[in-house]
Amino acid sequence: MVTIYDIAKKTGYSISTVSKVLNNYSDVGEKTKRKISEAVDELGYYPSSSARTLSTKRSWTIGVVFDEDSGIEHPFFNATIESFKKSAEKEGYDLLFASNNIGSEPKSYVDHFLYRGVDGVVVVCSEMDSPELKKLIESDLPSVVVDLDMRGANVVYSDNIHGSELAIDHLHSLGHTKIAHLHGSTTQFAGQQRLEGFYSVMKKHGLTVHDEYVVDGGLFTYEGGKAAMEQILKLTDLPTAIYAAGDMMAIGAITAIQEAGLSVPDDFSVVGFDDIKIGRFMTPGLTTIRQETTLIGKTAANLLFEQINSMERQLMSVKVPVRLVERASCQSISKINQV
Amino acid sequence: MVTIYDIAKKTGYSISTVSKVLNNYSDVGEKTKRKISEAVDELGYYPSSSARTLSTKRSWTIGVVFDEDSGIEHPFFNATIESFKKSAEKEGYDLLFASNNIGSEPKSYVDHFLYRGVDGVVVVCSEMDSPELKKLIESDLPSVVVDLDMRGANVVYSDNIHGSELAIDHLHSLGHTKIAHLHGSTTQFAGQQRLEGFYSVMKKHGLTVHDEYVVDGGLFTYEGGKAAMEQILKLTDLPTAIYAAGDMMAIGAITAIQEAGLSVPDDFSVVGFDDIKIGRFMTPGLTTIRQETTLIGKTAANLLFEQINSMERQLMSVKVPVRLVERASCQSISKINQV
DNA sequence: CCTATTTACGAAAGTGCTTTCGTAAATGGT
DNA sequence: ACCATTTACGAAAGCACTTTCGTAAATAGG
Numbered sequence: 001m002v003t004i005y006d007i008a009k010k011t012g013y014s015i016s017t018v019s020k021v022l023n024n025y026s027d028v029g030e031k032t033k034r035k036i037s038e039a040v041d042e043l044g045y046y047p048s049s050s051a052r053t054l055s056t057k058r059s060w061t062i063g064v065v066f067d068e069d070s071g072i073e074h075p076f077f078n079a080t081i082e083s084f085k086k087s088a089e090k091e092g093y094d095l096l097f098a099s100n101n102i103g104s105e106p107k108s109y110v111d112h113f114l115y116r117g118v119d120g121v122v123v124v125c126s127e128m129d130s131p132e133l134k135k136l137i138e139s140d141l142p143s144v145v146v147d148l149d150m151r152g153a154n155v156v157y158s159d160n161i162h163g164s165e166l167a168i169d170h171l172h173s174l175g176h177t178k179i180a181h182l183h184g185s186t187t188q189f190a191g192q193q194r195l196e197g198f199y200s201v202m203k204k205h206g207l208t209v210h211d212e213y214v215v216d217g218g219l220f221t222y223e224g225g226k227a228a229m230e231q232i233l234k235l236t237d238l239p240t241a242i243y244a245a246g247d248m249m250a251i252g253a254i255t256a257i258q259e260a261g262l263s264v265p266d267d268f269s270v271v272g273f274d275d276i277k278i279g280r281f282m283t284p285g286l287t288t289i290r291q292e293t294t295l296i297g298k299t300a301a302n303l304l305f306e307q308i309n310s311m312e313r314q315l316m317s318v319k320v321p322v323r324l325v326e327r328a329s330c331q332s333i334s335k336i337n338q339v
Numbered sequence: 340m341v342t343i344y345d346i347a348k349k350t351g352y353s354i355s356t357v358s359k360v361l362n363n364y365s366d367v368g369e370k371t372k373r374k375i376s377e378a379v380d381e382l383g384y385y386p387s388s389s390a391r392t393l394s395t396k397r398s399w400t401i402g403v404v405f406d407e408d409s410g411i412e413h414p415f416f417n418a419t420i421e422s423f424k425k426s427a428e429k430e431g432y433d434l435l436f437a438s439n440n441i442g443s444e445p446k447s448y449v450d451h452f453l454y455r456g457v458d459g460v461v462v463v464c465s466e467m468d469s470p471e472l473k474k475l476i477e478s479d480l481p482s483v484v485v486d487l488d489m490r491g492a493n494v495v496y497s498d499n500i501h502g503s504e505l506a507i508d509h510l511h512s513l514g515h516t517k518i519a520h521l522h523g524s525t526t527q528f529a530g531q532q533r534l535e536g537f538y539s540v541m542k543k544h545g546l547t548v549h550d551e552y553v554v555d556g557g558l559f560t561y562e563g564g565k566a567a568m569e570q571i572l573k574l575t576d577l578p579t580a581i582y583a584a585g586d587m588m589a590i591g592a593i594t595a596i597q598e599a600g601l602s603v604p605d606d607f608s609v610v611g612f613d614d615i616k617i618g619r620f621m622t623p624g625l626t627t628i629r630q631e632t633t634l635i636g637k638t639a640a641n642l643l644f645e646q647i648n649s650m651e652r653q654l655m656s657v658k659v660p661v662r663l664v665e666r667a668s669c670q671s672i673s674k675i676n677q678v
Numbered sequence: 679c680c681t682a683t684t685t686a687c688g689a690a691a692g693t694g695c696t697t698t699c700g701t702a703a704a705t706g707g708t
Numbered sequence: 709a710c711c712a713t714t715t716a717c718g719a720a721a722g723c724a725c726t727t728t729c730g731t732a733a734a735t736a737g738g
Contacts, residue, residue: 001694003693003694003695004694004695005694013717013718014717014718014719015694015695015696015718016696016697016717016718016719016720017716017717017718019694019695019696019697020696020697020716020717022695023696023697025697027715027716027717028715028716028717029715029716029717032716032717046450046453046454047454047694047695048393048454048456048693048694048695049389049454049455049456050388050389050390050392050393050398050456050693050694050695051389051393051693051694051695051696051723052694052695052696053389053695053723054387054389054390054393054693054694054695054696054722054723054724054725055694055695055696055697055722055723056695056696056697056723057723059389061435071421071424072411072417072420072421072424073414073417073418073421073616075412078411078412078417079412081411082410082411082412085410085411085436094435094436094437094455095435095436096400096433096434096435096436097424097433097434097435097436098433111385114385115385115386115387115388116388116433117387117388117389222620251620252620255620258622277412277617278616278617278620278621281561281590281591281594281617281621282617282620282621282622283597283621283622340724342723342724342725343724343725344724352687352688353687353688353689354688354724354725354726355687355688355689355690355726355727356686356687356688358725358726358727359687359726359727361725362726362727364727366685366686366687367685367686367687368685368686368687371686371687386724386725387723387724387725389723389724389725390693390723390724390725390726391724391725391726392693392725393692393693393694393695393723393724393725393726394692394693394724394725394726394727395693395725395726395727396693
């Protein structure tokens with residue numbers, strides 16, 4: 001390995017001076033700067049990030065945490081993180097996806113990130129009352145959490161309540177009154193908020209919600225949505241519209257409907273939440289509430305870097321707007337009745 | 340920050356001894372070991388990975404490279420890397436997703452990983468003749484590349500040629516003879532191999548391939564597949580089956596077919612490649628060639644860690660089997676003719 | 679009870695860099 | 709030509725560890 005000592009020896013300058021040109025200090029002469037730069041190129045020198053980190057206490061690394069179950073394949077997670085990564089790159093940060101053991105001892109991710117010396121951490125899609133998360137925001141690691149709102153932390157999340165409102169408004173405007181909700185796990189912020197939003201909008205419209213129309217679809221999965229819909233299909237008095245708390249759940253529900261020999265949107269109108277890529281390409285196209293993952297990722301990054309750079313605990317909560325994306329999975333109630 | 344000096348001072352032992360118990364050296368007494376461990380817990384000490392890395396030349400970090408265009412959202416990539424990550428965790432490695440600049444100067448990822456001192460790097464979905472890739476395998480960074488076969492490197496990839504064979508065999512067994520191929524970019528290994536496989540199987544069956552039936556769908560995207568299919572739909576003599584080099588392309592093709600007022604599988608049988616999650620859930624379910632992403636990721640990890648640990652350049656090329664997954668997007672030619 | 683071996687620990691040198699501060703030389707002002 | 713700045717550089721301490729080797733003490737061997 002070629003170090004600053006090598007290039008100091010070659011040029012005749014001290015390592016201090018070499019380090020200075022490497023870091024663009026102003027107190028070096030032009031010729032010196034040039035000579036050293038040449039030697040750097042010639043020897044193919046590159047600095048050692050660990051030495052640098054050890055000395056500066058800055059690792060230029062951001063720790064990334066996400067739901068263990070769905071992992072990197074989770075569409076909302078990876079879309080958000082992709083956007084986050086782009087912002088991080090611009091600022092010169094790398095992303096560290098951590099395992100949970102330091103030297104084979106299982107530890108919390110907070111400990112692990114402390115060990116790694118990350119400059120900050122971003123958490124996506126966590127359970128609301130995770131003790132790990134609590135530990136994180138109580139630590140003095142700069143952090144931002146996505147898809148959650150909680151005091152005492154930097155957070156960015158979609159306006160889930162308004163999302164429910166948009167969904168139900170849409171269904172209502174199409175004439176639907178018997179609306180079911182396949183809700184997501186209430187241990188997650190998104191599930192809980194969308195459910196809450198559902199109830200309040202139904203009330204706003206003066207619509208009654210039957211208890212059997214509100215069923216738990218679990219962790220936003222295809223399987224969960226399918227099972228929940230099958231539950232509903234057993235009822236004698238069927239709803240005409242389904243509002244699923246996530247797109248994968250909505251797709252599962254559609255499958256259940258089709259397997260029952262019924263059709264979307266002819267027998268049921270369905271609207272999802274997320275606007276994952278598939279929704280646009282499937283048949284029928286999925287009407288859904290779009291989460292702006294790109295904006296969310298970028299905002300999270302900005303919040304985090306702001307906090308890292310200012311070194312003060314300036315905590316913000318930003319709520320990102322959602323919007324309705326109309327595709328083919330919903331239909332006016334009048335057409336349904338004709339069938 | 341609490342360092343080994345702190346715990347040395349507190350216990351009265353030297354930092355050497357402290358370090359030794361931290362690293363499970365055998366030459367420390369039982370009582371000493373216990374006392375030091377207690378102090379460690381009490382002070383909430385954790386080691387500094389950068390200091391450790393500086394001293395040992397091991398960062399316990401693996402660099403991850405993937406196609407810039409598709410990014411983390413690419414289904415094949417993230418499924419593969421998810422599996423890779425699980426293996427990496429077991430061995431105690433973290434994953435580093437790198438940006439391309441050291442201190443705001445754009446550099447190659449090889450340089451960047453050298454700077455970061457990663458212990459190895461995994462490349463997924465690269466262009467075949469990328470100079471970066473060449474540089475990587477010529478460097479003495481341990482590495483493994485996925486979805487590519489090239490001499491002089493550790494590689495793991497699907498049996499693309501056999502995949503084409505399975506696809507065409509299937510179509511042929513259903514009675515199809517007029518088979519089109521929407522191929523992927525030939526700058527990528529997968530695209531090139533699947534195309535090559537296509538030609539050779541067609542020949543095997545004594546099927547003639549019309550030049551107009553072989554169209555470039557680009558970088559395996561929905562849009563590329565859709566455009567390619569639209570091209571084919573302009574022909575007067577239409578094929579009855581479509582073999583798309585990727586699932587997203589297949590889905591794009593299906594959209595094009597449906598937009599033209601035609602149907603899958605009634606007017607065209609289509610088979611894709613990858614077996615991405617969506618394929619199972621869409622209507623019609625997509626018949627496809629499944630890539631074993633879990634196996635691929637795990638194998639890649641094993642190859643890489645083997646190389647890292649043995650410290651010798653033992654290069655292997657492993658070809659992972661694929662298999663046909665039959666769903667609803669293909670149909671016997673006899674049924675098509677009835678329509 | 680004396681010597682040979684083992685056990686338990688610490689000194690010190692590395693690891694590659696940053697950053698403060700001191701100082702000699704060069705420059706500016708008059 | 710003399711003093712006051714400014715400019716350009718280097719010495720040295722620090723960052724938090726690992727690891728080799730030396731040595732005193734403890735144990736074993738006879």
